[in-house]
Amino acid sequence: MSAQETGFTLLHDPLNNRGSAFTLAQRQQQGIEGLLPQAVDSLETQVARIHLQLDTLDSDLQKYLLLSDLQSRNQTLFFAVIMSDPATFMPLVYTPTVGEACQKFDHFYRAPRGVYLPITAKGRLKELLSHWPQKDIRFIVVTDGERILGLGDLGVNGMGIPVGKLSLYTAVAGVPPELTLPITLDVGTNNQQYLDDPLYLGLRQHRVRGAEYDAFIEEFVQAVQALYPKSCLQWEDFANINAVPILERYKDKICTYNDDIQGTAAVALAGIYGSLRISGQKLTEQRFLFMGAGSAGTGIAELISEAMVLEGLSIEEARARCYLFDVNGLLESTRTDLADFQKPFTHQHAPCKSFVDAIESIKPTAIIGVSTVPKLFNQQVIEAMSRINERPIIFPYSNPTSRSECTAEEAYRWSNGKAIFASGSPFPPVDFNGQKFVPGQGNNVYIFPAMGMAVLATESTRVTQAMFIVAAKAVAEQVTQASLDSGLIYPPQSQILDASLRTAAKIAAYIFDQGLARVAKPADIDAHIRGMAYKPMYA
Ligand SMILES: NC(=O)C1=CN([C@@H]2O[C@H](COP(=O)(O)OP(=O)(O)OC[C@H]3O[C@@H](n4cnc5c(N)ncnc54)[C@H](OP(=O)(O)O)[C@@H]3O)[C@@H](O)[C@H]2O)C=CC1
Numbered sequence: 001m002s003a004q005e006t007g008f009t010l011l012h013d014p015l016n017n018r019g020s021a022f023t024l025a026q027r028q029q030q031g032i033e034g035l036l037p038q039a040v041d042s043l044e045t046q047v048a049r050i051h052l053q054l055d056t057l058d059s060d061l062q063k064y065l066l067l068s069d070l071q072s073r074n075q076t077l078f079f080a081v082i083m084s085d086p087a088t089f090m091p092l093v094y095t096p097t098v099g100e101a102c103q104k105f106d107h108f109y110r111a112p113r114g115v116y117l118p119i120t121a122k123g124r125l126k127e128l129l130s131h132w133p134q135k136d137i138r139f140i141v142v143t144d145g146e147r148i149l150g151l152g153d154l155g156v157n158g159m160g161i162p163v164g165k166l167s168l169y170t171a172v173a174g175v176p177p178e179l180t181l182p183i184t185l186d187v188g189t190n191n192q193q194y195l196d197d198p199l200y201l202g203l204r205q206h207r208v209r210g211a212e213y214d215a216f217i218e219e220f221v222q223a224v225q226a227l228y229p230k231s232c233l234q235w236e237d238f239a240n241i242n243a244v245p246i247l248e249r250y251k252d253k254i255c256t257y258n259d260d261i262q263g264t265a266a267v268a269l270a271g272i273y274g275s276l277r278i279s280g281q282k283l284t285e286q287r288f289l290f291m292g293a294g295s296a297g298t299g300i301a302e303l304i305s306e307a308m309v310l311e312g313l314s315i316e317e318a319r320a321r322c323y324l325f326d327v328n329g330l331l332e333s334t335r336t337d338l339a340d341f342q343k344p345f346t347h348q349h350a351p352c353k354s355f356v357d358a359i360e361s362i363k364p365t366a367i368i369g370v371s372t373v374p375k376l377f378n379q380q381v382i383e384a385m386s387r388i389n390e391r392p393i394i395f396p397y398s399n400p401t402s403r404s405e406c407t408a409e410e411a412y413r414w415s416n417g418k419a420i421f422a423s424g425s426p427f428p429p430v431d432f433n434g435q436k437f438v439p440g441q442g443n444n445v446y447i448f449p450a451m452g453m454a455v456l457a458t459e460s461t462r463v464t465q466a467m468f469i470v471a472a473k474a475v476a477e478q479v480t481q482a483s484l485d486s487g488l489i490y491p492p493q494s495q496i497l498d499a500s501l502r503t504a505a506k507i508a509a510y511i512f513d514q515g516l517a518r519v520a521k522p523a524d525i526d527a528h529i530r531g532m533a534y535k536p537m538y539a
C-alpha cells in the first residue's frame with residue numbers, strides 16, 4: 001500500500017482495495033475507520049459472499065456485469081473468485097458470455113478499463129498511452145474490434161475481449177494483473193447499427209483503411225516500444241485483411257504474436273495430438289479439411305504443416321494434407337478470388353461448392369470449423385465423416401456458442417459416439433448410448449496465458465512459431481488416459497492453472513535453449529515460474 005494512498009481513495013483503488021477485509025489496524029492507519037461496516041472478513045468469506053450474490057442472478061450477462069464491477073472495485077477478490085472455480089467462471093468472463101457483453105458494451109458501460117486510442121489522436125498516441133498509471137507493462141492485448149469472436153465488427157464494443165483475455169492471463173497462468181494492459185484501437189466501425197445508436201461509445205465514422213491505418217498501427221507499435229520496452233504485444237480479433245499483414249510486418253522485429261492465428265493453431269495442434277492418442281494414428285497420416293479459410297483456418301493449417309515437417313514431411317507435402325473451404329467453396333487452383341495467405345493451401349482439385357462433396361473426395365480424417373457460421377457441420381457432414389473414419393475428428397471451433405458449427409450432442413449422436421470432439425466454446429457432458437462423453441474446449445485459452453507466463457519468466461525477445469508447437473505438445477502430453485477414455489482431449493478446466501504453468505515451463509525451457517531469453521536461466525524453471533505466479537491474496 002503506498003504512503004499517499006490513504007483514506008477514501010484507497011477504497012476506490014482496485015489494485016489495493018481490500019474492502020471488508022481491511023483489519024482494524026489498517027483502517028486506523030489508513031484513515032478509513034468508520035467507512036466500512038465493523039466486521040473484518042477473510043478473503044474466503046468475501047469469496048463466499050460473491051458466490052452467494054451470483055447465485056441470485058438469472059442471466060450470465062448479469063453475472064458478467066457483477067464480476068466486471070467487482071474487478072473495478074477489488075482485483076484481488078475478483079481473481080480469488082475466478083480462480084476458486086475456473087470451470088464455472090471462465091464461461092462468464094470469457095466465451096460465450098463475453099460475446100454478449102461485447103455486443104451490449106455501450107448499453108451496459110460502467111467503469112473505464114484499459115486504454116482507448118482513437119485514430120483522431122494520431123501523432124499523440126504515446127501521450128495517451130502514458131496516461132495509464134502502471135509503468136511496467138509486460139502484456140498488451142490489443143484489438144481494433146473488427147472481428148470480435150464470430151460476431152463481426154463491434155467497433156469499440158470489442159474492448160471486452162482484451163479485458164477478458166488479460167483476466168485469463170492472470171487467472172489461468174498467474175501473470176500478475178498489474179503487468180497487463182488492454183487496448184482498443186478505434187479506427188471507426190462499419191457496423192451501421194452502432195453508428196445509428198446514440199449510446200455507441202466509439203468514433204462515429206466508417207473504418208479507416210489503407211496507408212492511414214498502417215501508419216496508425218506503426219505509430220502505436222512505436223509508442224508501445226518506447227513506453228513499455230519489455231512488453232509482449234498480442235493482436236486479437238482483427239479482420240484477416242489486417243491481422244495477417246500486421247503479424248507479418250512485426251513478428252521478426254518485436255516480441256509479438258497473433259492469438260487468433262498462432263494461439264488457435266497451437267490449441268488445435270494440441271487437440272490433434274490428443275486425438276491421435278485415441279485413434280492410434282500418426283500426424284503425417286492425417287488429412288485436414290477446414291470450414292473457413294481466414295486467420296484461424298490458415299494459421300492452424302500452417303502450424304499443423306510445420307509440425308508435420310518435424311515428423312519428416314517436406315512443407316509442400318504437409319500443406320498438401322490441409323484443404324480449406326470458404327464461402328465460395330473449396331480453395332482450389334482455378335479460384336481467382338484468393339488472398340496471398342490462402343495460396344499455400346490452394347491445391348489441384350475440381351471446383352467444389354459442397355462441403356459434403358469435398359469430404360467424399362478428400363476423405364479428411366479431421367474437420368475444423370473456423371467459419372463464424374453455426375450449423376455448417378450438419379448431420380450429412382458428420383455422417384460422411386463417420387463413414388470414412390473409424391474415429392472422425394470434429395472440431396467446431398467458432399465462437400461464441402451461437403456460432404459453433406455444431407453442438408457436442410449433435411456430433412456424438414450423428415457419429416454414433418465415434419466423434420473425437422472439441423469446440424471453441426464449452427459444451428456440457430453428453431450421455432449417449434449409456435456412455436458419458438466429456439467434450440473438450442478447443443480454445444486458445446490453453447495457450448495464450450501459458451505463452452504469457454513463459455515470456456514473462458524469460459523476458460523473451462520474440463514469440464516464434466516453434467514455441468507454439470512446444471506449447472501444443474506440452475498441453476497434449478498432460479492429458480490423462482482417463483480423460484481420453486471419456487473423450488476429453490485437453491486437460492480439465494478445473495486444473496487449468498496447473499496445466500498452464502506446466503506448459504509455460506516447457507515453453508520457457510525452449511526459449512532459454514534458443515537463446516531468446518533476456519534473463520539468466522534458473523536452475524529449476526518450473527519452480528521459478530511457480531514462484532512468479534500471481535496468487536490472489538492480500539499482501
Ligand atoms: N476456438 C478458438 O480458440 C478460436 C476460435 N476462433 C473462431 O474462429 C472463427 C473464425 O475466425 P477467423 O479465422 O479469425 O475469421 P475470418 O473472418 O478470418 O475467417 C472466417 C472464414 O470463414 C469463411 N466463411 C464465412 N462464411 C462461410 C460459410 N457460410 N461457409 C464457409 N466458410 C465461410 C470466410 O470466408 P470469406 O472470407 O470468403 O467470407 C473466412 O474464410 C471465429 O468464429 C472465431 O471466434 C478464432 C480464434 C480462436
Ligand SMILES: CC(=O)C(=O)O
Nearest residue numbers: 149237260399443444
Ligand atoms: C477464442 C478467440 O480468440 C476467438 O474466438 O477469437
Ligand SMILES: [Mg+2]
Nearest residue numbers: 149236237260
Ligand atoms: Mg480471438
